[in-house]
Amino acid sequence: MVTIKELAQILGVSRGTVDRVLHNRGKVSPEIKEQVLAKAKELNYQPNKAGIMLSLRKQPKKIGALVPSIGNPFFESLITGMMKATDEYSDLGFSLSLKEVKGFDRIEHLATIKNLVEMEHCDALLLATIDDETIIDYLQSTRLPVIAVNSDIALSRKLCYVGPDYYAKGALHAGLLDLTGAEGRRILILKGSEAMRGHSDIIRGFKETIDRKKLKCTIAGIYDTYDDNETAERIVRDKLAQDSTINTMFITTAGVRGAVEGAGEHKLLIFSSDDIQETKDLIKEGKIRWTICQEPFRQGFEAVRRMQSWFIDGTEPESLFTQHVIKLVENIET
Amino acid sequence: MVTIKELAQILGVSRGTVDRVLHNRGKVSPEIKEQVLAKAKELNYQPNKAGIMLSLRKQPKKIGALVPSIGNPFFESLITGMMKATDEYSDLGFSLSLKEVKGFDRIEHLATIKNLVEMEHCDALLLATIDDETIIDYLQSTRLPVIAVNSDIALSRKLCYVGPDYYAKGALHAGLLDLTGAEGRRILILKGSEAMRGHSDIIRGFKETIDRKKLKCTIAGIYDTYDDNETAERIVRDKLAQDSTINTMFITTAGVRGAVEGAGEHKLLIFSSDDIQETKDLIKEGKIRWTICQEPFRQGFEAVRRMQSWFIDGTEPESLFTQHVIKLVENIET
DNA sequence: TTGAAAGCGATACCAG
DNA sequence: CTGGTATCGCTTTCAA
Numbered sequence: 001m002v003t004i005k006e007l008a009q010i011l012g013v014s015r016g017t018v019d020r021v022l023h024n025r026g027k028v029s030p031e032i033k034e035q036v037l038a039k040a041k042e043l044n045y046q047p048n049k050a051g052i053m054l055s056l057r058k059q060p061k062k063i064g065a066l067v068p069s070i071g072n073p074f075f076e077s078l079i080t081g082m083m084k085a086t087d088e089y090s091d092l093g094f095s096l097s098l099k100e101v102k103g104f105d106r107i108e109h110l111a112t113i114k115n116l117v118e119m120e121h122c123d124a125l126l127l128a129t130i131d132d133e134t135i136i137d138y139l140q141s142t143r144l145p146v147i148a149v150n151s152d153i154a155l156s157r158k159l160c161y162v163g164p165d166y167y168a169k170g171a172l173h174a175g176l177l178d179l180t181g182a183e184g185r186r187i188l189i190l191k192g193s194e195a196m197r198g199h200s201d202i203i204r205g206f207k208e209t210i211d212r213k214k215l216k217c218t219i220a221g222i223y224d225t226y227d228d229n230e231t232a233e234r235i236v237r238d239k240l241a242q243d244s245t246i247n248t249m250f251i252t253t254a255g256v257r258g259a260v261e262g263a264g265e266h267k268l269l270i271f272s273s274d275d276i277q278e279t280k281d282l283i284k285e286g287k288i289r290w291t292i293c294q295e296p297f298r299q300g301f302e303a304v305r306r307m308q309s310w311f312i313d314g315t316e317p318e319s320l321f322t323q324h325v326i327k328l329v330e331n332i333e334t
Numbered sequence: 335m336v337t338i339k340e341l342a343q344i345l346g347v348s349r350g351t352v353d354r355v356l357h358n359r360g361k362v363s364p365e366i367k368e369q370v371l372a373k374a375k376e377l378n379y380q381p382n383k384a385g386i387m388l389s390l391r392k393q394p395k396k397i398g399a400l401v402p403s404i405g406n407p408f409f410e411s412l413i414t415g416m417m418k419a420t421d422e423y424s425d426l427g428f429s430l431s432l433k434e435v436k437g438f439d440r441i442e443h444l445a446t447i448k449n450l451v452e453m454e455h456c457d458a459l460l461l462a463t464i465d466d467e468t469i470i471d472y473l474q475s476t477r478l479p480v481i482a483v484n485s486d487i488a489l490s491r492k493l494c495y496v497g498p499d500y501y502a503k504g505a506l507h508a509g510l511l512d513l514t515g516a517e518g519r520r521i522l523i524l525k526g527s528e529a530m531r532g533h534s535d536i537i538r539g540f541k542e543t544i545d546r547k548k549l550k551c552t553i554a555g556i557y558d559t560y561d562d563n564e565t566a567e568r569i570v571r572d573k574l575a576q577d578s579t580i581n582t583m584f585i586t587t588a589g590v591r592g593a594v595e596g597a598g599e600h601k602l603l604i605f606s607s608d609d610i611q612e613t614k615d616l617i618k619e620g621k622i623r624w625t626i627c628q629e630p631f632r633q634g635f636e637a638v639r640r641m642q643s644w645f646i647d648g649t650e651p652e653s654l655f656t657q658h659v660i661k662l663v664e665n666i667e668t
Numbered sequence: 669t670t671g672a673a674a675g676c677g678a679t680a681c682c683a684g
Numbered sequence: 685c686t687g688g689t690a691t692c693g694c695t696t697t698c699a700a
Contacts, residue, residue, distance in 0.1 A: 003677055014687045019679065027685050048425045050391075051677030053384035054692045058679080090335075091382045091693090168665060175664035179514050179623065209664065289513065326660040330509035330543065331502065337693055348671045353695070361669055385693030388676045392695080425677090 002043040011035055022047075052312050053092045060093035063307055064122030066112050066129055067149075070102035072227060072254055073276040074296060075128070078150065081300025082126070085308070094308055097122055103227070104195035106132045117142050124311070126303045128163075129153060130195045145310055147317070149303045150296075151196050159310060160319040162303045164294040166198035170205025172324050173250065173271060176290055178215055180269065185217035185248040188239055190225050190232055192253030202252050202273070220246045229258030236262025251288075260287050275327055283332045291332075295322040336377040345369055356381075386646050387426045394427035397641055398456030400446050400463055401483075404436035406561060406588055407610040408630060409462070412484065415634025416460070419642070428642055431456055437561070438529035440466045451476050458645070460637045463487060464529045479644055481651070483637045484630075485530050493644060494653040496637045498628040500532035504539025506658050507584065507605060510624055512549055514603065519551035519582040522573055524559050524566055526587030536586050536607070554580045563592030570596025585622075594621050609661055617666045625666075629656040 004022070008015045013032060020026040021036040022045075028036075039045075065082060069075030079098065086096040097120045099112045109129045116122045128150040129135060136155050139146055146155060150163040177185065189206075192199045203222065210217060220243055225232040232255030240246055240263065251259050251272040256279050260270060272279055272291045282288040299322055306317035338356070342349045347366060354360040355370040356379075362370075373379075399416060403409030413432065420430040431454050433446045443463045450456045462484040463469060470489050473480055480489060484497040511519065523540075526533045537556065544551060554577055559566040566589030574580055574597065585593050585606040590613050594604060606613055606625045616622040633656055640651035 004679095005677070015678080016680085016688075017686060020686085023679090029685065032686090046424075048388075048677050049423075050384045050387035050425050051692095052679085054382075054388060054677075054694095055679045057382075057384075057692055089383075090380075091384050093692095172662065172664045175662040176513070179510075179662065181515065323657075323659055324665050325657060328506065328509040328513065330506045331658050338695095339693070349694080350672075350696085351670060354670090357695090363669065366670090382693050385676095386695080388678095388693075389695040391676055 002040075002045050003048065004045075007036065007039055007043070007045060011039055047313075049312060056312065057091075057093040060095060061123045061311055062095050062097055062121065063124045063126060063304065064097045064099070064116035064120055065126040065149075066099050066101065066109065066116065068103055068109075068128060069100045072102075073278075074254065074274050075100075075150075076276075076296075078128070078296040078300040081297035081302075082304050083300075084297075085301045085304035089305075089308055092308060092312070094304075094311075096304070104130050104193050106130055106134065106195070110135050110138060113138065117144065124307050126307060127153070131197045132195075145307065147303050147307055150299055151198050153197075160306065160317045162299050162306065162320045163322060164198070164324065165321045166201035167205035168321075169273065169292055169294070169324050170202040170207075170252075171209040172205075172292055172326070173202075173273075174206050174209035174213065174215065176271065176292075176326065177210075177217070177248075178213055180289070182210070182215035182217040185269070186220045186243075186245045187217060187248040187250055188220050188236070188246050189222040189250045190235065190252065190255065190259050191222055192225065192227050192255075194224070199252060206250070217248070225251075225253065225255035225259065227254035229255050229261075231255065232258035233262040235259075237264070240264075240266055256282065256288070275332065280332050280334070283327065283329050286329065289328070291327050293325040293327055295325060298322055336374075336379050337382065338379075341370065341373055341377070341379060345373055381647070383646060390646065391425075391427045394429065395457045395645055396429050396431055396455065397458045397460060397638065398431045398433070398450035398454055399460040399483075400433050400435065400443065400450065402437055402443075402462060403434045406436075407612075408588065408608050409434075409484075410610075410630075412462070412630040412634040415631040415636075416638050417634075418631075419635045419638035423639075423642055426642060426646070428638075428645075430638070438464050438527045440464055440468065440529070444469050444472060447472065451478065458641050460641060461487070465531045466529075479641065481637050481641055484633055485532050487531075494640065494651045496633050496640065496654045497656060498532070498658065499655045500535035501539035502655075503607070503626055503628070503658050504536040504541075505543040506539075506626055506660070507536075507607075508540050508543035508547065508549065510605065510626075510660065511544075511551070511582075512547055514623070516544070516549040516551040519603070520554045520577075520579045521551060521582040521584055522554050522570070522580050523556040523584045524569065524586065524589065524593050525556060526559065526561050526589075528558070533586060540584070551582070559585075559587065559589035559593065561588035563589050563595075565589065566592035567596040569593075571598070574598075574600055590616065590622070609666065614666050614668070617661065617663050620663065623662070625661050627659040627661055629659065632656055 004015050004018050008018045020028050021033050067075050124145045126147050126149050131153045139155050146158045148161045152161045223235045236259050249268050249270045270288045275291050275293045279291050302320050338349050338352050342352045354362050355367050401409050458479045460481050460483050465487045473489050480492045482495045486495045557569045570593050582603045604622045609625050609627045613625050636654050
């Protein structure tokens with residue numbers, strides 16, 4: 001409720017001085033500094049966001065984002081979320097510089113990040129990237145604030161992570177399998193690129209939960225689809241031809257349509273991750289029994305919001321683990 | 335990007351004039367008015383929120399809220415959400431006047447709303463209340479903006495509704511029952527007060543989905559717990575004693591602990607709604623197999639946010655249907 | 669009917 | 685080291 005101006009009046013100093021104390025910039029005599037801090041605490045001074053925003057307009061901030069969205073529709077709504085947040089607070093003088101790439105090639109990711117920093121002169125980074133040493137080293141060397149989105153990276157000075165807990169997601173799939181009846185299931189697992197840390201976590205969560213719950217089912221094989229429909233279709237067709245005991249398929253990533261087509265007339269229990277349009281359709285057709293989503297819109301939105309608050313308040317953002325939203329035919333949207 | 339000041343400069347008029355045109359206040363000559371509107375559209379004028387907030391501080395707004403939270407822990411996090419949003423934008427001069435009541439007594443609800451309006455002089459209302467004619471009539475007579483929270487009401491001039499689609503929630507329960515295996519299930523349903531519209535919707539959604547999917551299960555009975563543990567326990571004990579074919583229990587509302595205790599040693603498949611602490615514990619104990627939550631925190635948060643934006647922007651808020659979040663032992667939080 | 673100016677809270681910069 | 689002042693965008697009030 002109390003403002004800098006009032007604080008200054010009460011103490012008989014200027015607003016500039018109060019500002020300097022509260023932000024640790026410039027030199028202020030120790031006695032005055034102490035007085036100001038004491039009074040601010042006493043009267044519970046809270047900076048007014050509207051005021052900060054208004055003056056922040058003079059130094060607009062550019063937020064750079066890297067998303068491997070090309071050819072992967074999952075990221076569409078994550079990007080929409082980023083744009084919505086940018087839009088909602090464009091008043092503050094924040095802008096978004098979005099770079100889209102295809103897949104998880106470390107060379108390309110690093111080059112793109114360098115571009116954001118050195119060419120675009122971004123003031124902050126939102127990254128859905130690979131947990132790669134070269135990239136981490138580069139990020140460490142720039143002094144920019146970074147938020148990891150969708151896929152975590154081991155950057156010690158990142159502000160936070162916004163995205164799912166993949167291990168928990170795998171565990172939840174196992175829980176649903178248990179609910180459905182796991183006994184006698186022979187499961188074919190289709191996974192995505194190893195470069196993305198989440199893809200192995202999800203499978204680990206799935207397996208370990210099956211073991212822990214002692215479910216009477218077995219994994220018939222784990223194969224990489226490279227997020228590609230044709231590859232997925234071929235693999236599934238081959239494996240089903242080779243092994244007629246397979247009665248269940250777990251698709252952890254992109255290539256959903258291909259995988260389902262590969263199954264052809266085989267009556268499998270199929271479940272998957274995320275809800276791109278393809279997946280929604282397949283659920284409505286009854287081909288896929290459930291899918292577990294991860295609030296992609298919210299990931300994009302909250303990542304941007306957190307970075308903006310970091311500039312406004314200077315408060316350390318907290319990591320956000322998005323919900324694992326189970327979708328059946330009854331609650332899948334059109 | 336363009337501001338009122340710039341608009342005024344370009345057109346060679348004063349900011350006051352531009353402001354008058356854009357807000358339809360005061361008199362402006364038709365020609366100038368047209369010019370201003372045209373230019374504003376051309377340059378895509380968007381009012382700056384920080385600016386508005388700053389000048390809005392002079393007329394603080396009081397938002398009144400009615401929540402039937404006494405004795406019903408479900409509402410705790412809804413209230414937390416309301417407070418968080420109020421807190422986050424307290425800069426804007428918004429305050430929250432929260433009235434908590436017990437249950438759904440129409441007389442008490444009406445009296446409380448009248449109190450908010452006439453004694454507290456609130457400028458807006460957030461209501462989790464009964465869809466009652468007397469209440470609707472009263473709200474219609476006050477000219478205040480209203481948002482229905484958690485439970486919808488048939489007030490024609492309400493701004494919007496924030497909460498779940500109860501019918502869809504019931505349908506999703508049926509979908510999960512199907513996944514688990516519905517055949518041969520004899521279901522005992524425990525419901526809450528009829529006064530709250532959602533309670534009948536959820537059962538309708540459940541029943542109609544069972545019919546539509548032609549699930550081979552039957553409903554053994556539907557009983558009202560009045561959101562009370564003791565009542566719930568007694569009913570369940572009695573019914574199970576009378577009818578030994580019951581093998582499934584659907585608890586749609588409060589009284590969860592009582593209902594589960596009433597089941598005693600009977601091995602039932604039990605599922606429920608929402609995730610108060612009791613329910614979480616029962617899921618962890620393996621007593622309840624699943625529960626479907628409705629993002630209560632978000633309901634409170636978004637209701638307040640929407641009302642604030644209504645005052646700031648004047649934009650009509652859109653209704654928000656919260657997600658139906660399925661929780662199993664694998665994804666229930668501690 | 670229109671213009672001019674003060675004020676909201678915080679920041680940055682210049683002058684002392 | 686400190687004070688004073690202009691500025692951000694918008695609203696409101698007072699004068700003309």
